Amino acid sequence: MPVFLSDPSSTTYLVLAALVVVTGAVAARYQDRKRVTPFALALLALGGLYLLDRLYASPREEAVAASTALIAAVNQRNPEAFLSHVSDSFSAYGMKKPDLRRAVELARQFDARVASWNFDRNQVLYHDGPPPAVDVVFDAKAEGPGGTVPKHVKATFVRDPDGKYRMRSFATYNIVKKKDEEPIPGLGR
Numbered sequence: 001m002p003v004f005l006s007d008p009s010s011t012t013y014l015v016l017a018a019l020v021v022v023t024g025a026v027a028a029r030y031q032d033r034k035r036v037t038p039f040a041l042a043l044l045a046l047g048g049l050y051l052l053d054r055l056y057a058s059p060r061e062e063a064v065a066a067s068t069a070l071i072a073a074v075n076q077r078n079p080e081a082f083l084s085h086v087s088d089s090f091s092a093y094g095m096k097k098p099d100l101r102r103a104v105e106l107a108r109q110f111d112a113r114v115a116s117w118n119f120d121r122n123q124v125l126y127h128d129g130p131p132p133a134v135d136v137v138f139d140a141k142a143e144g145p146g147g148t149v150p151k152h153v154k155a156t157f158v159r160d161p162d163g164k165y166r167m168r169s170f171a172t173y174n175i176v177k178k179k180d181e182e183p184i185p186g187l188g189r
Contacts, residue, residue: 001052001056001058003058003059003060003126005049005052005053005056006052006053006056006057006058006061007053007058007060007061008049008053009121012049013046013049013050016042016045016046016049017046019042019045019046020039020042020043020046023035023038023039023041023042024039024042024043026038026039027039059126059132059134059157059159059165060121060124060134060136062134062157062164062165063134063136063155063157063165064119064136064138066085066157066164066165066166066167067116067119067136067138067155067157067167068116069081069085070082070085070086070167071114071115071116071140073085073104074103074104074107074112074114075107075113075114077104077107077108078104079101079104079105082100082101082103082104083097083100083101085166085167086100086166086167087157087158087160087166087167087168088160089158089168090166090167090168090169091168091169092169092170092171093183093187095187102187103187106187107142110144110145110146111144111145112142112143112144113142113143113144114140114141114142114143115140115141115143116138116139116140116153117138117139117140118138118139119136119137119138120136120137120138123135123136123137124136124137127156131158131159131160131161132158132159133156133157133158133159133168134156134157134165135154135155135156135157136154136155136157137152137153137154137155138152138153138155139151139152139153139175140153141175142184149184149185150175151172151173151174151175151182151184152172152173152174152175152178153170153171153172153173154170154171154173155167155169155170156168156169156170172184
């Protein structure tokens with residue numbers, strides 16, 4: 001499914017909604033079949049786009065859902081659920097997939113809670129090459145007894161052979177200076 005259909009922008013919805021309003025006003029004014037047809041077509045286009053948007057998840061939507069599931073697994077202290085959203089090809093900061101179990105252990109050890117927000121739709125980057133991948137950018141923070149550690153995160157999700165998008169790598173940056181890379185304390189080698 002093309003991304004512009006499975007993940008349409010709000011501008012696309014706005015343009016189609018305006019088209020429905022304009023053609024509807026014209027159809028209401030003249031009340032003849034010639035003017036009702038464009039209104040019906042505009043309404044069908046808007047409805048069809050909405051259905052496609054709801055029925056098919058785009059790679060960006062799958063990556064955001066996987067990111068949210070990763071964070072929920074950390075908060076639930078569930079390493080198996082966490083690792084189920086990590087690709088076998090994972091590699092970041094010298095760590096491989098089995099090393100990520102330590103992330104959940106650190107959360108448990110420091111009684112940390114993790115939250116994410118601001119998934120920036122404008123900074124999504126799609127990679128076509130085998131396998132397909134998508135980069136998502138968002139802000140996150142870990143809160144614990146020692147304080148709050150906010151980070152800007154860029155995560156790459158790859159389509160694994162089973163068709164699901166899983167995290168292949170991530171990088172963390174300063175929350176204010178979003179270009180300055182800052183690894184998470186205690187993670188990595």
